[in-house]
Amino acid sequence: MKAATVATAAPSTPGDAMGRRQRLRLVLVLGSLIAVGPLTIDMYLPTFPALVAYFQTTSAAVQLTLTGTLAGLAVGQLLIGPLSDAVGRRKPLIAGIALHIVASALCVVAPNVAVLGALRVVQGLGVAAASVVAMAVVRDLFSGAAFATLLSRLLLVMGAAPILAPTLGGGLLRWTDWRGVFVALAVFGAALVVVAVSGLRETLPAERRRRGGALATLAVYGSLLRDRTFVGLVLVAGLAMAALFAYVAGSSFVLQQQYGLDEQQFGLAFGAGAVGLIGATQFNVRLLRRHSPQRILVASLGAGTVAGLALLFFAATGLGGLPTLLASLWAVLAAAGLAMPNAPALALSRHGEAAGTASALLGAVQFGVGAVAAPLVGMLGTGAVAMALVVAGGMVAATVVLLVVVRPARLAGLPADAVVVAAH
Template sequence: MSRRQRLRLVLVLGSLIAVGPLTIDMYLPALPSIVTDLSTTPAAVQLTLTGTLAGLALGQLLIGPVSDAVGRRVPLLAGVGLHVVASLLCVVAPGIGTLGVLRVLQGLGVAAAAVVATAVVRDLFAGAAFARLFSRLMLVMGAAPILAPTLGSAVLGWTNWRGVFVTLAAFGLLLIVVAAVGLPETLPAGRRRHDGIAGTGRVYRTLLRDRPFVGLVLVTGLAMAALFAYVSGSSFVLQDGYGLDEQEFGLAFGAGALGLIAATQLNVRLLRRYTPQRILVSSLSVGTAAGLLLIVLAVTGVGGLAGLLAALWVVLAASGLALPNAPALALSRHGEAAGTAAALLGAVQFGVGALAAPLVGVLGTGAVAMALVVAGGMVSALVVLVVVVRPARLAAVDPAVAVVAAH
């Protein structure tokens, strides 16, 4: 593959990966205004975020095997098309129930982009080449959450929350054109799987019988739950509780995401000296301590907004170290079924994460509710790692997998 072809592939796949974080995060600054406009409650609005994550989780389980059977392009174009239709319907959603259902459909469509992008890299590259290309794509994954709320805030500067979904629909349409023109089929007919539902079920059963794998998957999901507790609760805490406007919230949210990205890049250097197991234990320990401190600061009010944000950003940085290494250790155990293992990992990651949003809503919209769920996710992840996974007993991870995870 020439340098020009590789660059085009990175741009196309980067666009596919970006649509997920944009769909999840772009409307976050508008959550309080959606509560008012649709005459609903913060908990109900947070469930629309849960719907997107649930769609992502279910979609990965379904689309992964389908793309292995029929190729990459058809599921991709169909999924992004579903995302576009759901986004346009969100624009005219009359109530919170309809909006919640449509967000699930958006998540299903986004899942196609996430699964296919990963599968295409796996189809075309292996070893160090795989690691290098995937690391570039992970930078896109890290930058998109920073840009999404800020872009959402910019859109809200000239329109209302419905305009955010117009923007998402327009991006989806552009993505269909880009994928149709710039992404050829990468899975030849001779390499497609034809063992049907029964064969896929057998692979899933094998994965679920592997205790360390299941534990690492749960660790990833619980760490993601802590992250999404922040994602779902921060707009209410920072805007309603501390008086930030939509633009100021976008900057604060972006600063936290920047810390997460910095941690993922620090992980590259740390992996040269330490094992993924050691980094994972250390990061979850720091994240747990910061989460418990977050509860104290939220209850007492000591340190004000600055103290709250500082503790949150430490949790995010710890997540930036934990989230790459837990999947790397999990996937290194099942190279013979990497695609299905990745689909299961992604499903649990977003499925468990999806539970955080309504839990924050049930507990309330204040800083204490968000802090309890954030800290609960980190504490639970550390307990599962120590009790279920027992990281000291894990075999060394493949260096190529570790490099991919680090980015």
């Protein structure tokens, strides 16, 4: 049986009445909202060496600007998720995108790297609104197999955007400098406001909005944090994300400065790694027809740990040069691509009654741990060894948490909806 057919008895939802053209329009609108996050994070990666020279600062300071974006995303999800449950989807979305536009425009005239880093935090807060609301709208309109199908389309967008972002950034640098990247982000944000106002109606009726204020929200978060298995799975997802963001933060320096790739070649190499990650997430659908999510999670983290240690070996010895470094790095990304859908699916399946808040907490931890990983690479240096240490460390730590804290045997009797989510 295909995983997507597990939840065929879902109750009628508002999205069931939508025609094919309406669903396509919804996918385009939500896909645009989902894309702004990866574009904001990754589009300026090729400018890192240029930013070091322009601001006459260190690579660690520039990497902290990436940390700022991830921190803003983490905090923003915790705030905007419950807010959108209380006041509806459209108002937080439009306010968040407007904040992103203003921050992007101000980044263009940032006088120093400290101000740029602060503005990147604000950018992250604005981006969080787009990603949280897009996923909330899907939950409002669909359930069961229809939910999983639409989610799969959005995850493809989420995967494709990081591939395109550095390549787009590198292409812009042929015609402009680093400021042009932030101008492009501001223009994209302005287009998103038009899309949100004209193409997305309110999907959360007043009678379904959550009441109770901050205390009720804190109570839900407290109940989630008391679930050891949930917390462990969230940490596993976050540590796998840390390995990914260590690569994001360090790759521009390693590939451009140490191995001599230009900005366009870097964009292509970065995109190739993202293709492997996306391919693994789609291969996960086939694996779930034969294996459970917990079994795939254990195997993928084991493979990622081996690949991470191999990456560290090749980075330290220089054996095989750039080809072996890239091959082991792409193997880590592929393993992360298998782990990242299954750990959240297992975690969220435990708390269906608080899926929105659980999703916000999961996203906050993922981006929060990533925010720690990015400057750690810069503190250790700009070479391949520094990046490899953090990448391998993330995979090793994720495996240890899974085996010691989560204990895979506890995950027996998995609900069917976890299979659906993991498959998509």
